[in-house]
Amino acid sequence: MKKTYLIKPLFISSLMFLVFTGCVLKPKINPNYKELRPSYVLVLPPENLTSGTEIEETVYPIIYEKLSRRGYYCLSPEVARAIFNSNKLEDAGRINSINPQKFKELFGVDAILKVRVTEWESKYYVIGSSVNVGFEMELINTADGASLWSLKNLLSKAPSGNSNGILGALVQAAVHAAMTPYEPIAEENAMNMVKTVPKGPYAKK
Amino acid sequence: MRFLILSSVFMGMLILTNCSSVPPEWRAYKVAMKCHFEGKNDECVKHYEKAIRKSKSVTPTGLHASYGAHLYRMGNVVEAEEEFKKEIELYPQVEKPLAIMLKKVPLEKNNQPEVPDTTQQESLETN
Numbered sequence: 001m002k003k004t005y006l007i008k009p010l011f012i013s014s015l016m017f018l019v020f021t022g023c024v025l026k027p028k029i030n031p032n033y034k035e036l037r038p039s040y041v042l043v044l045p046p047e048n049l050t051s052g053t054e055i056e057e058t059v060y061p062i063i064y065e066k067l068s069r070r071g072y073y074c075l076s077p078e079v080a081r082a083i084f085n086s087n088k089l090e091d092a093g094r095i096n097s098i099n100p101q102k103f104k105e106l107f108g109v110d111a112i113l114k115v116r117v118t119e120w121e122s123k124y125y126v127i128g129s130s131v132n133v134g135f136e137m138e139l140i141n142t143a144d145g146a147s148l149w150s151l152k153n154l155l156s157k158a159p160s161g162n163s164n165g166i167l168g169a170l171v172q173a174a175v176h177a178a179m180t181p182y183e184p185i186a187e188e189n190a191m192n193m194v195k196t197v198p199k200g201p202y203a204k205k
Numbered sequence: 206m207r208f209l210i211l212s213s214v215f216m217g218m219l220i221l222t223n224c225s226s227v228p229p230e231w232r233a234y235k236v237a238m239k240c241h242f243e244g245k246n247d248e249c250v251k252h253y254e255k256a257i258r259k260s261k262s263v264t265p266t267g268l269h270a271s272y273g274a275h276l277y278r279m280g281n282v283v284e285a286e287e288e289f290k291k292e293i294e295l296y297p298q299v300e301k302p303l304a305i306m307l308k309k310v311p312l313e314k315n316n317q318p319e320v321p322d323t324t325q326q327e328s329l330e331t332n
Contacts, residue, residue: 040298054243061238065231068266073296076267078241078274079306086310107302202266 027151027196036141038111038148039201041072042080042103045092052120052182056092062187063115063137066194071203075107104142111148114138119154120182130158133185137193149197155189230259234268241275249275267292270299280312 030036046059060077068074083106089095096114103112119134134154141148227235237252253272256265273288289303 057239057242060242061235064238064267065227065235069231073266073298075299075302076270076274076292077238078271078278079299079302081242082274082278082310083302083305106305108298 025151025153025192025196027149027193028147029198030141030146030148033148033198036110036148037201038139038141039073040075040109041067041111041113041139041200042075042107042109043067043077043113044096044115045077045081045084046115046117047092047096048117048120050117050120052117055117055120058183059115059117059135059186059190062183062190063113063194066190067113067197068202070194070197071200073200073202074113075109080107100140100142100145109142111142112140114140118152120186128158130156131182131185132156133182133189135186135189135193139197151193151196153189153193155185155192157185228259230256230261230268231265233259234265234271237275238271241271241278246275246279250279264295266296267299269295270303273303274306277306277310277312282307282312 043060043064046056046063048055064074064077084090084095096116100112103109114137116136117134118136119132121132123130123132132154134152136150136152138150139148140146233252233256237249237256240249240252253268253275256268257272260268269288269292273285273292276282276288277285286307289307293300293303
C-alpha cells in the first residue's frame with residue numbers, strides 16, 4: 001500500500017525534473033532585439049580555447065546548421081572561410097577580433113555570431129569520468145557592435161554503466177571516456193543554446 | 206497502472222521533442238561541410254549532391270553557395286557560378302560575398318596563383 005503511494009510523487013517529480021532541466025539556460029537578450037530584427041548572419045569560425053585539435057571542422061557546421069534552422073540566413077561557412085583564407089586570415093582568434101562593422105561593409109550581414117569553444121575534454125574522477133563540451137556564443141549587431149544575444153554553457157555527460165568492484169569501475173570509466181564521441185555532445189549543447197535565440201524570419205511557421 | 210502508462214508515453218514524447226532530429230538534407234549538408242573543411246575534394250561532391258537530392262520542398266539556406274564554393278575550390282568555375290546563381294535567386298542578399306569570392310579567391314587547381322588582395326586584408330583588420 002505504502003509503495004503505491006510513493007509511485008505518483010516519484011513520477012511527477014522526475015517529470016518536473018525532465019521538463020525543467022531543458023529550460024534552465026538564461027541568455028542575455030538585447031531588449032531591442034525585435035526592433036533590430038537581424039536576418040542575415042555570418043557565423044565566424046569558432047575560436048578554440050582548448051588544447052583539442054580539429055575542433056573547427058566539427059563545430060563550425062553544427063553551429064551553422066542550428067542557427068540556420070532557427071530561421072536566419074547564414075552565410076555559407078565554405079564561402080566565408082575561403083574569403084578569410086584568401087586574406088591570410090586563417091586564425092579564428094584574429095577573425096573574431098575584427099571590428100563587427102567591417103563585416104557589414106564586406107559581406108552586408110546584419111549580425112555576426114562569435115563562438116568560443118571553452119571546454120572539449122574528458123575528465124577523470126576516482127571511479128568515474130565525464131566528457132565536457134563548453135561554448136560561449138554572442139550575436140553582435142554589425143551596425144553598431146551592440147550585443148544582441150549571448151550565452152555560455154557547459155554540457156557534461158557522464159557515461160553510464162555498472163561494474164563490479166573499484167578496479168572494474170576504474171577501467172570502465174577510462175574506456176567510456178575514451179570511447180565517448182564529442183560530436184553528439186557538441187550537437188546537444190549547441191542545440192540547447194541556439195534554441196534560446198529568438199526565432200528568425202526564415203523559421204518555419 | 207494506467208497512470209504509469211500515460212506518464213511513460215508523455216515522458217517519451219517529451220524526450221523526442223527535446224531531441225528533435227536533424228532533417229536528412231541538413232544531415233547530408235553537415236557531412237559535406239565537414240568533408241570540405243577536412244580538405245577532401247572529390248569525396249565531398251557526393252554529400253553535397255545528396256543534400257540537394259534530399260531537399261524536397263525547401264532547400265537548406267546556403268546549400269547552393271556551399272556547394273559552389275566547394276566546386277570553385279576544385280577548379281570547376283562554371284559549375285560553381287551555376288550554383289551561386291541558384292543561391293542568389295533564392296537569397297539575393299548573398300550576392301555581394303559570392304561576387305567577392307569569384308573575384309578575389311585564387312583557384313587551387315588551375316595553377317594560376319593570384320596575389321592575395323592585401324588592401325582587402327587591411328580593410329578587414331582595421332578597427
